[in-house]
Amino acid sequence: MYEFDAIQRNVRVHSGRDALAALPDEMRRLGARRAFVVSGRSVAAGTNLVDRIRGLIGDRLVGGFHAIRKDAPASDVEAAVAAARACQADLLLAVGAGSVIKAVRVISILLSEAAPMRDLCTQYPEGGAPVSPKLPAAKLPIVNILTAPTSAQNRAGSALKDDLGGARLEFFDPKTRPASIFWDADALMTAPESLIRSTGFSVYWRALMNVGTMVDANPLVQGDRSHAHRLAMRSLPRAVSTAEYGARIDLCAAALLQNRDEDDGGRPFDTHRIARIVYALAAPIFNRHDAVNQAEAHAALTAATIRMHGDVCPSVVSAIGRAIVGQGDGRGQDETAMSPAVVADVVEQQFRSLGMCVRLRDLGLETPDWGYVIAQAQRNFNADRAREFADETERRKLEQTLEAAW
Structure with a gap:
């Protein structure tokens, strides 16, 4: 128990009432001018969070994708990548819980790496140990705005649902850890009882x-x-x-x-x-x-x-x-x-x-x-x-x- 290595990673956590008001300062700190927001349909249609973000950063919010489904299907992620690339985003805002947050990590990977999605995920050679590909390209910074508690909030790995029915597509890149995390009181209270119970x-x-x-x-x-x-x-x-x-x-x-x-x-x-x-x-x-x-x-x-x-x-x-x-x-x-x-x-x-x-x-x-x-x-x-x-x-x-x- 006394033989170990520990790494203290940089992340800023903003918590409490009106915590989201710190978002403009976070954008300035990160040197970002073109934010792209990713969420599920319920957040976009059933809450005022996207409007709050727009009110805080104005025309620096250049676009969004609001159709990430449960367990982050690969097709949703690919569609979000195309939309973010078209907007020339330089910052990704994940608004939601586990599925959205892990999807945004893979969006950042696909926006930066040149290879196809299935070449970038963990490979399972027959009879051999799994291989996690090295992903050397710099990644877009990520800000996670939680609507429910999730241990996905500060990880480097993600797993997507394979629309083709195969095994989950697993990705790992330490550079996709978030620059900041928001536990905004109003954002967290948008989650229904069923979501809070499960997360x-x-x-x-x-x-x-x-x-x-x-x-x-x-x-x-x-x-x-x-x-x-x-x-x-x-x-x-x-x-x-x-x-x-x-x-x-x-x-x-x-x-x-x-x-x-x-x-x-x-x-x-x-x-x-x-x-x-x-x-x-x-x-x-x-x-x-x-x-x-x-x-x-x-x-x-x-x-x-x-x-x-x-x-x-x-x-x-x-x-x-x-x-x-x-x-x-x-x-x-x-x-x-x-x-x-x-x-x-x-x-x-x-x-x-x-x-x-x-x-x-x-x-x-x-x-x-x-x-x-x-x-x-x-x-x-x-x-x-x-x-x-x-x-x-x-x-x-x-x-x-x-x-x-x-």
Whole structure:
């Protein structure tokens, strides 16, 4: 835990009432004169955020694309790239949550790199390790204006939905991290209860998974994970049920701490087997089924994964259970062990109390195609960097996990 490297990355965070008023100063700081705004249809049609931005920066807002759909389909991104290029944009404003924010990172890549989209994403050679292409070109600066809490806000990687039905298209470029992030109170309050529940739960789920390996983390990561869990646990119910913007900002802060976790030397996607399996199996489910979001897929898979794989990492599972029942936060070794079966029951009970389904069959899925899900899970770089899931024994365990979660 004491052998680590940490990187403190530059990003400005503007938070609170009328935080968006700092946008003109941010543009001046970045030397930008031609801003291009990207959002989904609901933000453009159902809020005044684009008008607020126009009122703040005037004719420096030169265009926009307002049709990014769930999970950022590649065709939406390509259309946005064409529109931004036609406007000669020199700054990208992402207004929204996860899908929009990760889409804008790829828009920045495609505006700068000369190769086709599918040559720029992570490659999976047959029988070999995944290869993330080097993307040397300078990138347009990005400003993220959040309408909901998301750990996408300060990352360098993005995954797009493949319109052709294949695996997600994964991109990584540190130069696409945002120059600034806005947690504007009014912008955050535009999100409906359903969106806050799903995005907030995703933040909480990651915080809960990270508690499982708190004891082995370095001192900086322990702080990130401990406080992210504390913020998410106390704020999620309030963010959904009240008109208090502070609870939503708390969730944004928890998500930013999850970003910092990795910069401080943590490996949040490699924390333990439970998190890796849920993450890998969930991605193809919510990418294929438009009616299912990431939070719902994670919630429906977690208990079954604990039951099927908890014996491999009993201390992790016990720490997760204790964090839920309030007997610890994972920073020390607690004498009270909790079995995988008990923890799975505790997880189900808590997730239900947060309004989440805990079975895949309750998400309105069609007849399950486990072969497709597993094939895509085996190509998830974040969850399986060493390609362990390609092993036939591992494949069978993944199939059994899906059957148990159904």
